[in-house]
Amino acid sequence: MAIITYREALNQALREEMRRDPRVFLMGEEVGLYQGAYKVSQGLLEEFGSKRVIDTPISEAGFTGVGIGAAMVGLRPIVEMMTFNFALVAIDQIVNQAAKILYMSGGQYNVPMVIRGPGGPAHQLAAQHSQSMESYFYHVPGLKIVRPGTPKDAKGLLKSAIRDDDPVIFIESELLYGTKGEVPDGDYTIPLGVGEIKREGRDVTIVAYSTMLLLALQTAEELEKEGISVEVVDPRTLRPLDTELIMESVKKTNRAIVMESGAGFAGIGSGIGAIISEQAFDYLDAPVERVTGANAPTPYARNLERAKIPSKERLVAAVKKVLS
Amino acid sequence: MQKLERKELVDLLRQMLLMRRFEEKCAEMYAMGKIGGFLHLYIGQEAVATGAISVLRPDDSVIASYREHGHALAKGCDPGKIMAELFGRADGLCKGKGGSMHLFDKTRHFLGGHAIVAGQIPIGTGAAFASQYEGKDQVTLCFFGDAAVNQGVFHEALNLAALWHLPIVYICENNRYGMGTAVERATPVKDLYQRAEAYGIPGEAVDGMDVLAVRECVGAAVERARRERIPSFIEAKTYRFRGHSMADPGTYRTKEEVEREKQRDPIVLFRNHLTAEAVIKESDWKALEKEVRTAVEEAVRYADASPEPPLDWLLTDVYVSER
Ligand SMILES: Cc1ncc(C[n+]2csc(CCOP(=O)(O)OP(=O)(O)O)c2C)c(N)n1
Ligand SMILES: [Mg+2]
Numbered sequence: 270m271a272i273i274t275y276r277e278a279l280n281q282a283l284r285e286e287m288r289r290d291p292r293v294f295l296m297g298e299e300v301g302l303y304q305g306a307y308k309v310s311q312g313l314l315e316e317f318g319s320k321r322v323i324d325t326p327i328s329e330a331g332f333t334g335v336g337i338g339a340a341m342v343g344l345r346p347i348v349e350m351m352t353f354n355f356a357l358v359a360i361d362q363i364v365n366q367a368a369k370i371l372y373m374s375g376g377q378y379n380v381p382m383v384i385r386g387p388g389g390p391a392h393q394l395a396a397q398h399s400q401s402m403e404s405y406f407y408h409v410p411g412l413k414i415v416r417p418g419t420p421k422d423a424k425g426l427l428k429s430a431i432r433d434d435d436p437v438i439f440i441e442s443e444l445l446y447g448t449k450g451e452v453p454d455g456d457y458t459i460p461l462g463v464g465e466i467k468r469e470g471r472d473v474t475i476v477a478y479s480t481m482l483l484l485a486l487q488t489a490e491e492l493e494k495e496g497i498s499v500e501v502v503d504p505r506t507l508r509p510l511d512t513e514l515i516m517e518s519v520k521k522t523n524r525a526i527v528m529e530s531g532a533g534f535a536g537i538g539s540g541i542g543a544i545i546s547e548q549a550f551d552y553l554d555a556p557v558e559r560v561t562g563a564n565a566p567t568p569y570a571r572n573l574e575r576a577k578i579p580s581k582e583r584l585v586a587a588v589k590k591v592l593s
Numbered sequence: 594m595q596k597l598e599r600k601e602l603v604d605l606l607r608q609m610l611l612m613r614r615f616e617e618k619c620a621e622m623y624a625m626g627k628i629g630g631f632l633h634l635y636i637g638q639e640a641v642a643t644g645a646i647s648v649l650r651p652d653d654s655v656i657a658s659y660r661e662h663g664h665a666l667a668k669g670c671d672p673g674k675i676m677a678e679l680f681g682r683a684d685g686l687c688k689g690k691g692g693s694m695h696l697f698d699k700t701r702h703f704l705g706g707h708a709i710v711a712g713q714i715p716i717g718t719g720a721a722f723a724s725q726y727e728g729k730d731q732v733t734l735c736f737f738g739d740a741a742v743n744q745g746v747f748h749e750a751l752n753l754a755a756l757w758h759l760p761i762v763y764i765c766e767n768n769r770y771g772m773g774t775a776v777e778r779a780t781p782v783k784d785l786y787q788r789a790e791a792y793g794i795p796g797e798a799v800d801g802m803d804v805l806a807v808r809e810c811v812g813a814a815v816e817r818a819r820r821e822r823i824p825s826f827i828e829a830k831t832y833r834f835r836g837h838s839m840a841d842p843g844t845y846r847t848k849e850e851v852e853r854e855k856q857r858d859p860i861v862l863f864r865n866h867l868t869a870e871a872v873i874k875e876s877d878w879k880a881l882e883k884e885v886r887t888a889v890e891e892a893v894r895y896a897d898a899s900p901e902p903p904l905d906w907l908l909t910d911v912y913v914s915e916r
Contacts, residue, residue, distance in 0.1 A: 303773035303845060326743035326779035327710045327771055355709065358744070393629035393681070395692040397708040565911045569692030570681030571629060572901045 270453060276446040278420035279309045282427035283347065285456065287317055290345060293431055296323040296332055297349030297386075306351045307387060307446055333359035333384065337367045337436075340382040345431060353388030353402040353440055360405070367436040368411030383430045385439035387446070389480060389530050390567055390578050399567035399574075401531025406438045407507050407540065413437045413461055414507040418482035420450040422505050425459030433461060444480050464511035466518065470500035473588055474518040476541055477528040478503055481579060485528060488584045497588060507537060515541065516549050523554040524591040530578055533561030555591040560584050597805075602872050603881070605647060605804050609639040609860045610885045612663040615672060618889050619662065619679060619693075623839050627896075628679045631708075632693050635663035637834035640859035641766050642667045644807030645734055645829075648815050654702045654724075656717040657736040659694035660833075661706035664736060670698045672888055673895030682899035689902040690910065702731075710771075711737060711744035714763070718750040721761035725822065732818045733761045734811070740771025742785055751826065755792040760818040762811060763826045766801065768833040773845035786828035794824050801831030802859040805866075832857070 273281070287293050294317075299306045301314040301324040314322040325332040329350065336346035350356045356363065363384065371379045390399045406412050413435055417423040423441065430437040467482060468489050477485035482503050489499035502518050504511055519525045525545050527538040538559035545557050560579045567577050597605075616634045623632050635642070638660075646655060646667035657664040665675055670686060678685030679693050686696050694708040704720055707713035717735030724731040741747055742765060754761050765785050769776055777783055789796020795817070799810040807829055814825035832854040836843050843851075867873045873881075909915065 299773055302778075306772070324774060324778060326774070327740045328743045328745070330745050331743075358709065393692065395630060395695055395708070396690075397694070397712075398631070563907055565908050568690040568902075568907060569630060569678075569687075569695070570685075570689035570902050572681075572904065573689065573907045576904050576907045 270451045272449050273420055273452050274446065275420045275423050275441070275448050275450070276307065276309055278424035278452050279427055279441065280311055282424045282431070283310065283313060284316065286428055286431040287313070287321060292343065293345045293347065294321040294323065295347045295349060296325055296336060298325055298327055298351045300324060300349050305349070307443065309441070309446070310349070329355050329358040330362055333362040334366065336382050337362060337370070337380055340380045341370065341378045345381050347383045347385060347431060350384060350386035352398060352443070353386050354398050354400055356384065356386070356402060363406070363412070363436070363438070364409050368409045371435070372411060379434050380436045381434045383427070383437045383439050385427070386441060387443045388440040389442050389444070390562070390574070391443035393569055393571060393574055395569040396566035401529060401562065403440055403507055404529070404531055404536045407537060411436065412508065415439045415461060415505065416478045416507055417441070417505060418445065418479050418503055420448070421452045422459060424452055425457055426461065426505060429458045429461050432458070437461070440479070442480050448483070459505070461506045462509035462511055463506070464502055464504040464514040466500065466514070467503045468499065468501040470498040470522065472498045472522055473524040473526065473591055474500045474502055474515070474522045475526045475528060475584070476502050476504060476515055478505060478507070479530070481528040481530055484579065484581060484584065488581050491581070492585065492588060497592065499588065510541070510544070512544055512548065515545065519545055519549045520552045523552050525553065526558045526560055526584070526587050526591060528560045528579055528584065529562065531562050532564045533559050534564050536561055558587040558591050560587045599872055602867055603877070605643055605808070606860070606863055606867060606873070607881055607885065608643045608647070608667055609804065609863065610881055611672070611888060612639045612643070612666050613860055614885050614889045615666060615892065616662055618893060620839070622679065622893070628693065629681065630692050630694070631659070632839045633660040633837065634833070634835045635660050637854070637858070638766055638768060638801065638831045639663055640804035640807055640863070641764065641801045641829045641831055642736070644804040645764055645811040647808055648812040649732070649734065652702060653731050654704055654717070654720045654733040655736070656704040656713045656720065656733065657706055658710070658713060658738060658741070659706050659708040660738070661696055661736070662693070665696045665698065665703055665706070668698070668701045668703045670696065670701050670703055672892035676892040676896035677899045680896040680899070681901070682896055683902040684895070684899035688906060690906070711741040711746050713737060714741065715746050715750040718754050718759060718761060721754065721759035721824070722757065724760055725757070730819050731760070732815050734764060735761055736764045736766060738771060739765060739767040739769065739776050739785060740774065740779060741765070742788060743779055751792045751794070754824040755794045758822040759824050760822050761824045762814040762818055763824070764811065765826070765828045766831055767828050768831050770833070770837070770846065772837045775845070784828070786826060789826035794826060796826045796828070798828045798830060801829030802857045802862060804859060804863050
């Protein structure tokens with residue numbers, strides 16, 4: 270086990286997969302010469318050359334489409350979005366093309382590609398650069414959505430995503446790139462669709478991923494001192510979703526909170542909350558709570574931004590509410 | 594174009610100097626943590642917004658990218674309110690909700706700073722559409738960077754503007770880099786103005802370091818747009834002296850290149866020109882410096898004095914009906 274950053278973990282996954290399979294290539298803005306806007310692709314141009322680490326113009330719709338076409342005929346593209354906000358420029362390619370080609374072609378053409386990059390709120394980047402995009406893609410049949418919260422998960426899941434035969438939306442986080450954690454040595458993968466209990470507890474289940482996972486774990490530790498035992502379930506992949514793991518936990522604790530940093534309305538919490546209500550209603554001692562971002566775009570001002578994103582205080586209040 | 598009066602010439606110099614000193618102050622405020630998020634400075638490119646916007650009427654519209662402090666100042670937005678916005682304060686142009694990349698000022702027909710590359714191009718086109726639709730003669734200036742021309746909406750918008758004869762002037766500020774990518778690494782046809790030909794509209798390159806040249810070129814295009822409803826595409830060749838944003842390592846260009854380009858500082862060039870033409874004396878320059886510095890200090894004071902936005906503003910302005 271080595272302790273490395275989330276950024277290094279992603280870099281290792283890219284490097285190892287590119288070494289393993291010559292069909293894998295990386296394409297996006299500033300991924301090569303600049304070494305990645307967030308340095309995730311550091312050193313890759315040097316090792317693999319400009320044939321496989323491809324700098325593009327600012328043309329998200331164009332190069333995403335190129336990735337889809339290349340994937341249809343046998344390559345394994347990894348398309349980097351400098352941030353996921355810009356994936357909206359390419360959303361037609363992702364939703365109308367990548368997600369549906371397998372289906373429309375009656376199973377003839379699959380699209381084995383990964384679209385990856387950071388997403389979610391960062392520091393005062395304002396409305397167009399601070400959005401949690403997972404719920405946009407979560408809705409779309411044909412896409413898989415990965416939202417890793419730790420270096421170990423980031424590496425293992427990215428490797429699986431690259432080997433996966435379907436289009437995978439892999440959303441990292443600006444705020445997590447510098448975080449550190451233990452990562453197993455050697456080649457390992459974490460299957461898509463398998464969650465993990467990140468902390469065991471008895472009284473309440475918190476479902477949280479990405480940056481919200483860290484907040485949930487911190488909060489759980491503090492609540493422990495008050496004698497409240499919190500279980501934190503990290504789905505890691507939002508689609509396919511490890512509902513079994515979530516249900517097991519909820520059946521044990523009888524209380525559930527779902528977190529997300531994006532706006533709550535029709536969000537991930539709505540989806541997971543509904544599944545819990547459908548599948549574990551008889552086990553619930555309280556309605557499922559959602560702790561989500563406010564239903565507003567992300568403001569620039571520091572104090573408003575803080576109020577927009579879920580906080581420890583709001584999570585504690587939700588825990589107390591479901592326990593009362 | 595008519596020969597300019599002394600006052601007009603000095604106004605151009607003052608405008609550029611205000612942009613420069615204002616943004617040098619921004620860099621300082623960013624280092625102090627008073628400004629957060631992304632901060633993109635316009636330093637080096639001042640002649641473009643200054644020359645171009647100087648030909649507009651107050652009711653003409655301007656729209657720009659996230660590198661828009663200069664355009665906002667040139668359009669007459671209050672420096673104190675801009676600084677307050679950068680500080681994320683209640684008295685900012687946008688109540689602190691927008692920040693550096695999203696300055697808007699309806700009273701000045703300033704349609705905003707937009708942070709999705711090329712996102713503003715169709716929107717500016719829409720403003721021109723509205724002017725035509727309502728039978729008005731307002732013109733829109735739509736500013737964007739060299740990298741924006743590689744986005745799909747650039748093509749779509751220019752095609753529409755040409756097809757519908759919209760009163761708009763597209764001004765591409767070619768500062769030779771989109772972040773770390775040099776223009777020639779992003780598009781094979783380096784002379785971006787040539788793209789105009791594909792839409793059958795006038796395309797022209799201008800020295801973006803020469804405020805009078807920009808003024809003249811954009812002035813003619815604005816007249817064409819206003820009187821004949823002919824859209825134009827102007828490529829202003831310029832250079833940014835600072836990094837892409839405050840976080841830029843700058844490894845993609847050499848120090849020598851930056852130093853060489855700084856020899857063509859648009860403010861120095863224009864000051865020298867006005868001095869050579871005996872329009873200004875050393876004492877006039879000193880007075881301008883003083884005036885501008887005072888304005889910038891005043892802007893900082895205004896921003897510092899403004900409170901943080903109240904927390905309940907988080908949920909206002911999401912819908913008009915809940916404003
Ligand atoms: C759609 C989209 N993709 C990527 C980015 C990230 N980004 C912001 S500015 C920029 C470079 C733009 O360069 P250019 O258009 O030349 O304008 P300049 O910054 O030089 O003024 C990039 C890649 C973005 N904001 N929007
Ligand atoms: Mg540029």
